[in-house]
Amino acid sequence: MVTGNLDILSTYVFRGTTDLFNIIESVKSIQKVDKVSCAEEECDIPTNEITRSFQEFINTSAAISENVQMTN
DSSP states (O other), rough: OOOOSOOOOOOOSSSSSSHHHHHHHHHTTTTOOOOOOOOOOOOOOHHHHHHHHHHHHHHHHHHHHHHHHHHH
């Protein structure tokens, strides 16, 4: 749940700060995006945990997509 002045909140896993900057520039290039803010936290994540997190994200995204299609 997001409250306040945010329309979208997202989390990214990236290898380095350059990758983060590339993501931010990509988001800024989207029409009607007025402002992009970021907070960066560095940590080492074991590979198996990254794989599990991405799989959970994919499953959740698929479920959300199915629910949106059903309501339209």
